Amino acid sequence: xxxxxxxxxxxxxxxxxxxxxxxxxxxxxxxxxxxxxxxxxxxxxxxxxxxxxxxxxxxxxxxxxxxxxxxxxxxxxxxxxxxxxxxxxxxxxxxxxxxxxxxxxxxxxxxxxxxx
Amino acid sequence: xxxxxxxxxxxxxxxxxxxxxxxxxxxxxxxxxxxxxxxxxxxxxxxxxxxxxxxxxxxxxxxxxxxxxxxxxxxxxxxxxxxxxxxxxxxxxxxxxxxxxxxxxxxxxxxxxxxxxxxxxxxxxxxxxxxxxxxxxxxxxxxxxxxxxxxxxxxxxxxxxxxxxxxxxxxxxxxxxxxxxxxxxxxxxxxxxxxxxxxxxxxxxxxxxxxxxxxxxxxxxxxxxxxxxxxxxxxxxxxxxxxxxxxxxxxxxxxxxxxxxxxxxxxxxxxxxxxxxxxxxxxxxxxxxxxxxxxxxxxxxxxxxxxxxxxxxxxxxxxxxxxxxxxxxxxxxxxxxxxxxxxxxxxxxxxxxxxxxxxxxxxxxxxxxxxxxxxxxxxxxxxxxxxxxxxxxxxxxxxxxxxxxxxxxxxxxxxxxxxxxxxxxxxxxxxx
Numbered sequence: 001x002x003x004x005x006x007x008x009x010x011x012x013x014x015x016x017x018x019x020x021x022x023x024x025x026x027x028x029x030x031x032x033x034x035x036x037x038x039x040x041x042x043x044x045x046x047x048x049x050x051x052x053x054x055x056x057x058x059x060x061x062x063x064x065x066x067x068x069x070x071x072x073x074x075x076x077x078x079x080x081x082x083x084x085x086x087x088x089x090x091x092x093x094x095x096x097x098x099x100x101x102x103x104x105x106x107x108x109x110x111x112x113x114x115x116x
Numbered sequence: 117x118x119x120x121x122x123x124x125x126x127x128x129x130x131x132x133x134x135x136x137x138x139x140x141x142x143x144x145x146x147x148x149x150x151x152x153x154x155x156x157x158x159x160x161x162x163x164x165x166x167x168x169x170x171x172x173x174x175x176x177x178x179x180x181x182x183x184x185x186x187x188x189x190x191x192x193x194x195x196x197x198x199x200x201x202x203x204x205x206x207x208x209x210x211x212x213x214x215x216x217x218x219x220x221x222x223x224x225x226x227x228x229x230x231x232x233x234x235x236x237x238x239x240x241x242x243x244x245x246x247x248x249x250x251x252x253x254x255x256x257x258x259x260x261x262x263x264x265x266x267x268x269x270x271x272x273x274x275x276x277x278x279x280x281x282x283x284x285x286x287x288x289x290x291x292x293x294x295x296x297x298x299x300x301x302x303x304x305x306x307x308x309x310x311x312x313x314x315x316x317x318x319x320x321x322x323x324x325x326x327x328x329x330x331x332x333x334x335x336x337x338x339x340x341x342x343x344x345x346x347x348x349x350x351x352x353x354x355x356x357x358x359x360x361x362x363x364x365x366x367x368x369x370x371x372x373x374x375x376x377x378x379x380x381x382x383x384x385x386x387x388x389x390x391x392x393x394x395x396x397x398x399x400x401x402x403x404x405x406x407x408x409x410x411x412x413x414x415x416x417x418x419x420x421x422x423x424x425x426x427x428x429x430x431x432x433x434x435x436x437x438x439x440x441x442x443x444x445x446x447x448x449x450x451x452x453x454x455x456x457x458x459x460x461x462x463x464x465x466x467x468x469x470x471x472x473x474x475x476x477x478x479x480x481x482x483x484x485x486x487x488x489x490x491x492x493x494x495x496x497x498x499x500x501x502x503x504x505x506x507x508x509x510x511x512x513x514x515x516x517x518x519x520x521x522x523x524x525x526x527x528x529x530x531x532x533x534x535x536x537x538x539x540x541x542x543x544x545x546x547x548x
Contacts, residue, residue, distance in 0.1 A: 035127050038134060056321070063319045078193045078246050088187045088271035093346050 165324060166312045172303030174266065175333030177280060177293060179340040186342050189280055189294075189387075192269045195249040195262040197241040201230050204259035213255055214240050217248045243267065270387050276345050278381050278401045279338070281512065282390040290390075291399040295512035297336065306330030339375035344368060348378035356382055365402040367545045376509070376546075379403050404509060407517035407542035412467045414538030414548075417503075419464060421496040422475040430461040440470045442485060442533040447473055472536040485529040490522035493532055503543045517542040 032040075089095065096102060148156065178185035197214065204210060207230040214222045218241035223229065229238040240260075244252075249262050268283050281292025289298035309326035310318035318325075352366045368378040385398040393399065400406070422428040436458050439448040449468045463471025473485075480489030497503045497519055504519030519541050520527040534540035 033127070035130060038131065059321060060313070060319050064317060067317045081190070081192055082246055084187075085190050085192050085269050085271065088190060091186075092271045092273065093275070093342065094273055 161324070164311045165322070166310060166316060166318075168308040168310075168316075168318070170306035170308055170328075170330045171266065172305050172330035173332040174268070174283070174287075174303065175301040176335045177301075178335065178337040179276065179342045179345065180337065181342040185337045186272075188270065188272050188276060188338075188342075190269050190271065191266045193246055193264050194242075194267050195244040195246070195264055196239055197244050197249070197252060198237055198239050198261050198263060199230060200236050200259045200261070201232050201238055202234075202236055202259075204230055204257075206257060207231075209255075210240075210257050210260055213252055213257065217251050218244050221248075268387070272342070273388075274384055274386050275342070275349065276340060276379070277384050277387045278399065279340065279379055279511065280387055281399070282387045289512075291512050292401070293336065293338070293511060296510045301333040301336065303333035304331040339370075339377065340379070341377045345378040345380065348380040349382075349384075352380045352382050363402070365406075365545060367403045400513060401511060403545040404507075404511055405513045405515050405544070407515050407544050409539050409541065410543055410548050411538040414535070414541070415464060415467065415472050417497065417501060418472045418475050418493070418536045419460065421493060422460075422479060424496070425479060425492060427478040428460050428475050430464075431459050433457050433459050434463075434471060434474045436463065436468060436470050438468075438470065440473050440533075442473060443528070443530050445530045445533070447533060447537075469537040473533045476532055476536040485532045487522055490527060490529070490532045493535065494519065494521050494527075497535070497541070501547075503547050504541065505547070507544075507546055509546060514546075515544060517544055517547065519543075 174191055176187055176191065177189035179188050180186070197218065199210065201207075207227065210230065211226045214226060221243050222241045223239060226240055229240065232238060244262070252260065253262070270277075270280070277292075279292050281290055281294035281296075283294055284290050287302070289295040289301060294301065307326060307328040308318060309324065310320075311322040311325065312318050348366050348368060352364055356362070356364050362383075364382050366378070366380045367376070369376055379401060381401050381403060383395075383398050385393045390399075419428070423430070434457070436449075436455050438452045438455055439446055441447075447469050449466075449470055451466045451468060454462065454466050454468060458468075458471075460471055460475065462468075463474075476485045476489055476493060477483060478489075479492045480486030498505065498521070504517045506514055506516045508514075519535075520531060522532070531540045
């Protein structure tokens with residue numbers, strides 16, 4: 001029984017290499033011409049370019065997200081400031097004095113002071 | 117692999133063509149990127165690189181209330197509503213919206229402003245609150261924009277207005293504390309330099325991005341007590357009304373620490389409407405900026421000087437004749453009849469001028485206000501008690517007043533005899 005090998009194993013001729021360190025060479029039956037090579041290289045460059053181009057918008061999309069968050073933070077800070085101002089206005093002396101609670105207060109009929 | 121390009125073959129032609137095109141690209145790129153590098157970088161930076169100022173938050177101002185700080189001055193974001201008339205397509209709707217939401221803050225003649233189609237920026241309303249701005253934004257009208265700015269708000273209204281001062285349109289403090297410590301309150305603006313897109317959104321691309329965060333201004337807590345200040349202002353207003361006076365000042369200090377608890381002046385103003393003030397005198401605090409002759413208050417200081425130097429004591433006596441002569445001047449008492457051999461305590465009780473001129477004389481040879489007596493008085497008045505000197509209170513426009521030294525020809529015996537009972541010198545209420 002005989003069979004044909006499609007793969008050739010060549011022993012490395014150098015004696016300085018250790019044991020079991022053979023190398024193989026795959027000899028493809030497909031031959032690529034110069035036009036195919038050029039087209040393949042051009043395709044690879046195009047793919048790399050496209051990858052680069054897709055990365056740039058992805059980076060800037062994070063900027064837009066960051067901008068949205070910054071804007072939200074600023075808005076919340078403004079809301080907080082508005083509430084602080086409102087709180088200060090509501091507790092201002094003039095407002096307290098003119099409040100319905102203060103207006104309804106009456107003078108005590110009698111005041112007793114507790115001695116020490 | 118061996119490239120075998122036969123002369124005249126299509127592959128060879130294609131290869132040559134590709135090389136020629138690549139060569140053209142390389143030459144063109146070399147021209148653009150190497151030779152014209154600086155030009156295009158500058159042009160790109162001009163287009164894309166923006167510098168945005170990040171405004172620092174101005175410091176807030178607080179008073180005390182039973183040991184707790186309470187705000188007298190805060191910041192609030194307000195908006196200026198503007199339009200680009202060139203792209204506004206529903207002017208009437210925009211006018212109605214501005215009038216409905218901004219009300220009194222809308223500018224007059226909105227239809228005329230929106231009709232200026234050559235203009236790209238017209239202010240439609242100012243001082244619009246955040247809620248109002250949000251309501252207008254919801255309408256999504258084309259050409260309507262908002263610009264945020266910060267304004268000072270005064271929750272307590274007019275309270276302590278002259279102490280606080282105000283911030284003008286350029287953001288600079290004027291009068292009072294706002295002016296005196298403007299640099300501390302202002303802080304330092306930050307800077308954002310970044311490549312931006314068409315909507316001015318900063319992008320992280322590029323290597324010239326700079327982000328310097330702002331340094332906000334300091335918040336300040338005054339020694340002023342809110343309740344004492346309010347009561348003082350009311351008492352002053354009532355007192356002026358009762359007496360028919362047009363202006364007056366009150367200053368309350370803690371005698372142990374010198375802390376100012378209240379400082380009231382009348383007439384006053386509303387700091388949020390400072391631009392409506394007709395007379396700039398309303399901005400001034402006479403307690404620190406209007407030196408005056410303090411009068412009999414100074415008698416206590418003259419007496420202190422005499423007692424401290426051992427020249428007189430409360431029970432020391434002098435002969436009061438209701439007048440006393442110093443050089444060519446005759447000084448009389450306002451209160452007459454307390455004549456005879458009386459104590460200096462008695463003179464103090466009745467505020468008798470002659471008693472304190474006598475103290476001044478006894479600081480010298482006992483018969484006249486000698487140079488040594490005048491030097492002693494100056495030492496106590498000016499050097500020890502700092503009358504006639506700035507106190508350094510952190511309020512704008514403080515005036516020093518005047519204490520004329522004995523070395524000045526004006527600082528003669530007559531001058532110092534007057535100074536002994538509070539005339540012939542100018543000091544502020546705060547110094548006294």
